[in-house]
Amino acid sequence: MRSVLLSLLAIGCSASQLLAAELPDIVVFLSDDHTIVDSSLYxxxxxxxxxxxxxxxxxLTxxxxxxxSPSCAPSRAALLTGLMPSRNGAEPNHSRPKEEIKKLPAYFQxxxxxxxxxxxxxxYRQTPEYGFDIARHFNYHEDVAVPEALKWLDARESDKPLLLFVGTNWPHVPWPEPEDIDPESIKIxxxxxHTPQTCIARARYYQAIKTMDRELGEVFDAAYKKLGDDTLFLHTSDHGAQWPFGKWTLYDEGIRTPMIAVWPGKITPGKRTEAMVSWIDILPTLYAAVGQTAPKELDGQSFLPVLLGETDHHRDVIFTVHSGDGNKNVYPTRSIRTTRWKYIRNLHPEFKFTSHILGDNRPQPYWGSWVAKAKTVPEAARKVKRYLQRPAVELYDLDADPTEQNNLATDPQYAVTLAKLSDQLDAWMKEQGDPQKVYGEPILLSAE
Structure with missing residues (x-):
């Protein structure tokens, strides 16, 4: 870098050109609806x-x-504003952040x-509203987006530093036909x-993940070939997949996301970290990586020290929220998570939990097979009921119960932990100005 700067000085480059020469390029690859444990890396x-x-x-992994938040629009709005849904205004799915809020592109422009x-x-079509210099191929499953990004990057000639976002539609539904995956070999x-229909649906889902993984490799290789080693590369996903207890829920399969960061010479290769970070932290982290400090009023906090190997700690708690997805999912819920504990508050336990999954639409019909099996198999009935009906409060010991199956909320042994987490969540919701609004028309359990 020093030799580059000296050369630029020698030919009379301006201060702004010198600044640009020092700034790293950044490439962010976003997958869509990918449950973290559905990958060999995890x-x-x-x-x-x-x-x-x-x-x-x-x-660094x-x-x-x-x-x-575990649905598309509020999750992506939080990423691109550094603010939680209650503060940026994008609470239910398909909603938008407030127009007056500064968005990520403006910081870097x-x-x-x-x-x-x-x-x-x-x-989707909200993408241009965030103020990107170029926004292309953002419609529903416009699957030319990744190859078109590769073509554009290869042909790019600008001297400006680049911040490039590439968002694949995979593994978001509709899942494709499996090519070389045997449904009977899949571990449900x-x-x-476990039904034959579940196996077939998961084979389709696996094929979608394989496509995402291939595209990740293509973008990663193209980024370093074109931009060189002084490039920060980040891969992550907006939330979990469209499976029960994943998307639209605050269980870890809905809110925990894969994240990998590469920056040759700055990030030590082949490491993993247990530092807790949130998507709201990405904007201030990328901003810090280019030498800037994000405004204090953002909810996000830079985890650049974690990237650089200076610490293995970032947040003590993670807050997540879900406010619904049209009339197909009217079920507002909030949570607080520590390294060990998850506390979930279902604001309206009198509501039936519904989602797009219950529509059993092709090409991934499987929910009907769950309901059918539940009529004769008690364990299947328990799982179906658990998806549709939730208590007011849930508490899970993630060390002992990482898949969140044993609700400890009514166990007196954990009353102190429950109260502490409840109080922390109350304080945070008040600080956020959380309106706890119900969006859409709920289905009452009493009406069933």
Missing amino acids: GSPDLKTPNMERVAKQG FDRAFVA ELGYEVVSFGKVGH PLHHV
Whole structure:
């Protein structure tokens, strides 16, 4: 870098040009609806994600990264504003952040960056509203987005530093036909109902993940080939997949997300961290990586020291919220998570929990097979009921129960822990100005 700067000085470059020469390029690859444990990097016993593993070997893997909300629009709005949904205004799915809020592109454009988006970065057609210099191929499953991003990057000739977002639509539904995956070989999660239809649906889902993984590798390779080693690369997903207890819920399969960061010469390769970070932290972290300090009024906090190996700690607690997804999912809920404990508050336990899954739409119909099996198999009935009906409060010991199956909320042994977490959540919701609004028309359990 010093030799580059001296050369630029010798030919009379301006101060702004010198500043641009010092700024790293940044590439962010976003996957869509990817449950973290459905990858070999995070322990899947039967799904290989070789490009996730390859990228991880060159950087830092986060084992405790979380989104702000487990549905597309509020999750992405939190990423692109550094603010939680109650403060940025994008609470239910398909909603938008407030127009007057400064968005991520503006922070970097002020520094001379070209800020570009291909694919699903904001929530589909909302993407251009965030102020990207270029925003292309952001419609629903416009699957040319990744190859078009690669073509654009290869042909780019600008001297400006680049912040490039590439958002794949995979593994968001509709899942494709499996190519080389045997449905009968798939290991169904223990908290799901094992049926032939479930196996077929998971084979389709696995194929979608394999496509995502291939695209990740293509973008990663193209980024370093074109931009060089002084490039910060980040891969993560907006929330978990469209499976029961995943998307639309605050269980870890809904809110815990894969995250890998690579920055040659700055991030030690092949490491993992248990530092707890949130998607609201990404904006201030990227901003800190280019030498800037984000405004204190943001909810997000830079975890650059974690990237640089200076610490293995960031947050003590993670807050997550979900406010609903149209009339298909009217179920507001809030949570607080520590390294050990998860406390979930279902604001209206009198509501039936519904989601798009219950529609059993092709090409991934499986919910009907769960309901059918529940009529004769008690364990299947328990799982179906658990998805549709929730208590007011849930408490899980994640050390002993990582899949959140044993609710300890009514156990007197954990009353002190329950009260402490409840008080912390109350204080945070008050600080956020959380309106606890019900969006849409709920279905009451009493009406069933």
